[in-house]
Amino acid sequence: MNRFLLAVLLATASTASADDGVFVGVGYGGRRIVSTDGKAWSITAEWAEKGGDDSDNLLSVVFAQGKFVAVGGGTPKRDKAVGGHILTSKDGREWKEVHTAKFRVHPVLYGNDRFVAGGPNRNFLHSADGETWKDGAKLTEGKASHFRHGAFGNGVFVFIGNAGGNSPTTWVAVTKDGEKLDHIAIDLPVVRDLTFANGRFVAVGPDGLRMTSADGVKWEHTVKQDGLELNSVVWTGEQFLASGGKTPFTSKDGVTWAAHPKAIPCHVLSVEKGAFVGTSWPGQMWHSADGLDWKKCATTTPNGINKVVYGVPGTVRK
Numbered sequence: 001m002n003r004f005l006l007a008v009l010l011a012t013a014s015t016a017s018a019d020d021g022v023f024v025g026v027g028y029g030g031r032r033i034v035s036t037d038g039k040a041w042s043i044t045a046e047w048a049e050k051g052g053d054d055s056d057n058l059l060s061v062v063f064a065q066g067k068f069v070a071v072g073g074g075t076p077k078r079d080k081a082v083g084g085h086i087l088t089s090k091d092g093r094e095w096k097e098v099h100t101a102k103f104r105v106h107p108v109l110y111g112n113d114r115f116v117a118g119g120p121n122r123n124f125l126h127s128a129d130g131e132t133w134k135d136g137a138k139l140t141e142g143k144a145s146h147f148r149h150g151a152f153g154n155g156v157f158v159f160i161g162n163a164g165g166n167s168p169t170t171w172v173a174v175t176k177d178g179e180k181l182d183h184i185a186i187d188l189p190v191v192r193d194l195t196f197a198n199g200r201f202v203a204v205g206p207d208g209l210r211m212t213s214a215d216g217v218k219w220e221h222t223v224k225q226d227g228l229e230l231n232s233v234v235w236t237g238e239q240f241l242a243s244g245g246k247t248p249f250t251s252k253d254g255v256t257w258a259a260h261p262k263a264i265p266c267h268v269l270s271v272e273k274g275a276f277v278g279t280s281w282p283g284q285m286w287h288s289a290d291g292l293d294w295k296k297c298a299t300t301t302p303n304g305i306n307k308v309v310y311g312v313p314g315t316v317r318k
Contacts, residue, residue: 020312020313021272021310021312021313022035022036022091022313023037023270023308024068024070024089024308024311025041025061025307025308026060026061026072026305027057027058028051028305029047029049029303030045030046030047030056030057030058031305032044032045033300033305034093035277037287038276038287039275044095045093054074054075054077055074055076055080055085055104056074057072057073057074058072058307059071059072059307060072060106060107062109062110062115063309066314067089067090067130068088068091068092068309068311069087069108069115070087070088071084071085071107071117072085072106073085073103074103081102082101082102083104084102085101086100086108086125086130090313099132101119101125104147105119105125107147107149107159109157111152111153111156111157112155112157112176114178115129115130116136116157118147118161123136124137124175124178124179126178136175137175139184140181140184141185143163144163144184145161145164146161146163146164149194151194151195151196151201154196154215155176156174156216157178158173158194160203161173169186170187170188170189170191171188172185172188172217189211189222192209195233197240200212200214200253201214202251203219203233207229208223208230209224210222210223210224210251211223221254231243232267232268236250238252239251239252242257247260248260248264260292265294266286266294268291272310275287275288276288278294279304279308281304283301284299
């Protein structure tokens with residue numbers, strides 16, 4: 001695919017408007033960062049400089065009901081009993097912790113008028129308001145221990161995980177509300193990222209994996225190409241953009257993919273209001289107007305960023 005054609009395909013996110021919206025990112029050391037344009041970022045809070053893969057690591061964030069909800073954690077530090085965290089903020093700048101757990105909480109999603117997250121004891125957590133959380137259904141498969149990715153669409157929450165570490169055992173679980181487990185199976189290839197758009201879930205992974213599902217139960221249109229690495233998939237407004245290795249791919253339907261020869265230099269995290277946002281280790285932020293040409297944002301002190309979401313404080317996003 002030539003450069004001009006891909007630029008036309010990727011430049012589909014709506015142009016920026018003066019809606020007072022902000023991008024909010026979360027990451028290692030409990031870092032929280034804010035930007036109004038995806039280019040200039042400010043650190044609003046963090047627990048530790050140069051954080052590690054520990055209980056201070058914030059892994060996921062979602063915007064709904066006029067607030068940002070961030071989750072994360074890991075194994076508790078020696079002097080602490082808390083390993084998992086849930087925090088909320090109205091503006092991405094002032095935060096309060098509303099729930100703690102013995103182990104990591106990740107990821108957090110919103111749909112069907114509620115928040116649902118992967119919990120610390122192989123169970124879901126659910127909340128009507130993002131403030132008060134309850135234990136939900138427990139994963140029934142013994143090897144389903146670590147939540148890794150999630151997305152909401154077509155009325156269901158789809159979570160994907162493994163048995164810890166770099167385990168190739170990959171499971172998928174489906175729930176409508178976090179209170180009842182509707183489906184679980186341990187039969188997927190390794191997945192590095194998952195998103196929902198245009199009526200379907202799209203998952204990507206090692207060896208060029210791309211596959212789709214309408215309900216999280218039946219997966220199809222599986223494509224694999226040895227030696228290719230895909231660890232990010234986002235919806236740009238009219239097509240999926242999968243990247244991570246030397247060859248990015250785009251697709252309007254998640255079934256037919258077009259390759260682009262120019263590698264993307266960062267992990268693509270978000271596409272909102274005409275701005276592509278990405279990151280590279282250890283916390284270098286990137287921005288792009290079209291998903292093709294990327295520029296580094298101003299460098300900050302090290303702390304990797306795991307997730308970025310866009311929201312307009314004070315508005316209710318269903």
